[in-house]
Amino acid sequence: xxxxxxxxIGVLTSGGDAPGMNAAIRAVVRSGIKKGMQVLGIRRxxxxxxxxxxSEMNIRSVSxxxxxxxxxxxxxxxxxxxxxxxxxxxxxxxxxLGIDGLVIIGGDGSFRGARALxxxxxxxxxxxxxxxxxxxxxxxxxGFDTALNTAVEAIxxxxxxxxxxxxxxxxxVMGHGAGHLALYASVACGGTSCWVNEIGFDVDRDVIGKMKxxxxxxxxxxxxxxxxxxxxxxxxxxxxxxxxxxxxxxTVLGHIQRGGSPTARDRxxxxxxxxxxxxxLEQGIGNRVIIQKNSQIIDYDILEALTMKxxxxxxxLEVHNIINI
Ligand code: ADP
Ligand code: F6P
Numbered sequence: 001x002x003x004x005x006x007x008x009i010g011v012l013t014s015g016g017d018a019p020g021m022n023a024a025i026r027a028v029v030r031s032g033i034k035k036g037m038q039v040l041g042i043r044r045x046x047x048x049x050x051x052x053x054x055s056e057m058n059i060r061s062v063s064x065x066x067x068x069x070x071x072x073x074x075x076x077x078x079x080x081x082x083x084x085x086x087x088x089x090x091x092x093x094x095x096x097l098g099i100d101g102l103v104i105i106g107g108d109g110s111f112r113g114a115r116a117l118x119x120x121x122x123x124x125x126x127x128x129x130x131x132x133x134x135x136x137x138x139x140x141x142x143g144f145d146t147a148l149n150t151a152v153e154a155i156x157x158x159x160x161x162x163x164x165x166x167x168x169x170x171x172x173v174m175g176h177g178a179g180h181l182a183l184y185a186s187v188a189c190g191g192t193s194c195w196v197n198e199i200g201f202d203v204d205r206d207v208i209g210k211m212k213x214x215x216x217x218x219x220x221x222x223x224x225x226x227x228x229x230x231x232x233x234x235x236x237x238x239x240x241x242x243x244x245x246x247x248x249x250x251t252v253l254g255h256i257q258r259g260g261s262p263t264a265r266d267r268x269x270x271x272x273x274x275x276x277x278x279x280x281l282e283q284g285i286g287n288r289v290i291i292q293k294n295s296q297i298i299d300y301d302i303l304e305a306l307t308m309k310x311x312x313x314x315x316x317l318e319v320h321n322i323i324n325i
Contacts, residue, residue, distance in 0.1 A: 007037040008098045009281050010054060013071040014045035014078075014106035014113065016176075017258060018129045018143025020266030021071040021105050026062035027274025028103045033059055035282055040097060044074045045106070046081035046113055049090045054097060066267055069146070069260045075106075087116050094122045101281035103274070105129040107141070108306055111289055115302040123286020125277040126302060127270075131258055134178035136308035137300045138291035142273070145265040147174070147257045148184050154253055155189040159223055168211070168222040168248040170237045174257050175227045179312055181257070182227035187320050191225040194320060198312045203236070208243045214325060215244070222246065272297045 011028045013021050025041070032039040040054040041061065048054065065072050080086040094102070094117075101123040104114040107130035114124035128135045131147035151173050162169040171191075175181045179196025186194035192214060193207045211222055224240070226233050237248035262270070273290040276297050280288055288299040 007035075007100045007282070008040065009037050009101045009103065009278065010040040010042050010049070010094070010097070010099045011073070011103045012042035012045055012049060012105070013073050013075045013129065014104060014110035015075060016107065016130060017069075017071045017075045018131050018141070019069040019146035019258070019260055019262035020142040020270040021075075021129050022062075022065040022068050023262060023267040023270035024105050024127050024129065024142060024274040025071070025073060026065055027271045028278055029057045029062045030059055031275040031278040035278060037278070037282070040099065041073050044076040045110070046078040046086075046090065047076045048074075049093060049102075050078065050081060050086055052093045052097065067261050069262060071105075081113055087113075087120060090117065091120045091122055101125070101284075101286060103127060103277045103281070105142075107132070108135055111135075111302050111306060114289075115287060115306070118287035118302065123281060123284065125280050125286065125299075126289035126305075127273045127277055128289065128291065129270075131174060131181065132176045132178050133180040134176060134310060135305070136310035137289065137305035138293065140269060140292040142266050142270045143258075143262070144181070145263045146260060148181060148188070149263055150257050150260055151181060151185045151253055152188045154256065155185060155223060155225075158251060159189065159221070162221040162223065162249075165247065166220040168224060168237070168240050168244070168246045170224045170226060170233045170240065170248060170250040172226050172228055172233045172250070172252040174253065177227075177229055178310070179227045182225050183312055183316055183320065186223075186225040186324065187316055189223055189225070190324055191223045191320075192324055194225045194324075195230055196227040196312065197230060199317070203239070207236075207240060210325070211240070211244050211246065215246070217325075269297075
């Protein structure tokens with residue numbers, strides 16, 4: 001039992017998991033305990049919050065997790081929590097457990113939940129954790145670097161075999177409608193074309209036309225990157241083969257991109273953000289999201305954060321189109 005003056009905070013991970021979430025949890029737990037707080041780990045996101053699935057963590061509960069992918073607290077998508085009743089149930093659980101504040105590690109859906117709880121009297125701080133890097137207010141989301149490096153490694157392997165057979169490899173990368181992962185991977189791996197939602201794209205001009213030009217300059221193997229959800233990459237591979245004569249294969253990288261040991265970058269940013277979140281809760285501040293802007297870790301109002309729109313990096317797109325030929 002904690003004494004009445006001791007602050008109690010909870011930490012949970014929600015939505016799609018991302019490498020580096022464990023580093024953020026570790027930072028929250030250790031910095032909270034160092035500040036004299038009691039820290040509760042809540043399992044399976046808002047689902048666990050609604051059902052009181054929480055237990056006290058100590059400094060050793062988070063030993064040996066820094067290098068592990070996934071989330072030790074497990075994650076979930078919880079439809080009931082989107083309802084008023086679901087949120088009131090969670091508020092009731094917070095009261096029962098004596099929770100003074102929560103750290104919510106997830107994407108913008110999870111931040112909507114964090115805002116709802118903050119407005120209902122439970123101060124929440126969001127930490128951006130998603131491989132998509134699609135949260136507008138922040139330059140960076142935890143997990144992006146690891147997922148990008150995983151995608152790059154896989155695409156390099158596909159290049160080896162495509163090159164050996166004079167083939168075209170059409171590769172779908174994740175992104176949940178956002179093209180950041182696709183564009184970064186395409187720049188890093190020399191994709192001839194990169195098809196993302198954010199830009200106007202014409203398959204005949206931007207894939208077939210480009211490939212034909214490259215064939216004329218002596219190129220025989222191709223990497224075509226497609227952001228998830230845009231088109232059926234298997235059908236696109238057939239279309240490419242029919243229209244260029246280059247034998248083509250399609251690969252969906254899928255959830256491979258979500259797992260694995262986080263990169264140093266993800267571990268470090270997650271650690272900084274975790275400590276920052278606890279600092280805010282210590283001051284009784286809620287309804288904020290921790291972000292990285294121009295290499296600085298700062299905080300932002302959740303609602304404002306959620307109304308912002310994030311475009312693709314125009315400069316990177318230009319670089320891509322100049323050199324990937
Ligand atoms: P992410 O956080 O990665 O964007 P989701 O969009 O799936 O992932 O959201 C994760 C969870 O956040 C949902 O399952 C739900 O419990 C909660 N959530 C999403 N949108 C809202 C909302 N509008 N209001 C309250 N909670 C929400
Ligand atoms: O948001 C992370 C992400 O991996 C997206 O890139 C992808 O669209 C989605 O989650 C897949 O979600 P699920 O785990 O439900 O398959």
